[in-house]
Amino acid sequence: MKINAGEIRVGMLIEYKNDLWQVLKTQHVKPGKGGAFAQVEMKSVNKNTKLNERFRSSENVEKASLDETNFNYLYDDEQNYFFMDPKTFEQTEIKKEIIGEKGKLLTENLEVTVSFYNEKPISVELPNQVTCKIKNTDAALKGQTVSSSYKPAVLENGLSVQVPPFIEAGDNIIVDTRNLEYVKKI
Missing domain, CATH: 2.40.50.140 (Nucleic acid-binding proteins)
Structure with missing residues (x-):
């Protein structure tokens, strides 16, 4: 499906130079002189290489159909x-x-x-949130306030996340899969 270069967004997959590219960053620039363009940083899905490309706003690119x-x-x-x-x-x-x-x-x-x-x-x-169990965590330091401090914790699956001081080993928590951050205790 053809789209205008001005419609390119982060996370989009596009077909370009006989490869499939995932858009990492995009910046739309309208200089005082000359035509507008989109500066796009892309990562190849197959080869794991990066590419910075400049598309004129009048250009069309092929959006990958998934x-x-x-x-x-x-x-x-x-x-x-x-x-x-x-x-x-x-x-x-x-x-x-x-x-x-x-x-x-x-x-x-x-x-x-x-x-x-x-x-x-x-x-x-993955779903946006999953339930995980705390394997072990450091002891909370006295005098720290809950809102400002987090401590490291290791989940049963081996991942490390930052959790509030009141979380103990054996607690079940919800983790955001998009950024691997603590959401809440269950």
Whole structure:
């Protein structure tokens, strides 16, 4: 689908120079002399390289069309995570590099959205919030106020997050999957 260069937004996937690119940053510039343009920083989905490109506002770029499907997480091995389509019970495997650090937040039967490009999985979208259990945490220092201080805590899945001083080992908390931050205690 063709879009105008002025419509490029962060997070968008575009087809450019025979590759698939994810937009990291975009800045629309209207200089005093000459035409307006969009300065776009992109990362290649396949090659993991970055590119800074300048598109004139009159230019058109090809927005990638993705197929999104809901899957349930099943299990993982050394290289892959395995998911199942709840409607067809068809299984698919996705390489651990695609999901990255957020793969540690996957729990059995967690529903995720997988984006496919040309029938190849390119990204996995987790729910915005997941429940995790605190494995261990440092002791709170006396005299610290709750609003200004956080302490490090390690979750049972191995991830480290900053939590308020009243959180103890064994507590269940909600973590935001987009930025891996503490939301609230359950």
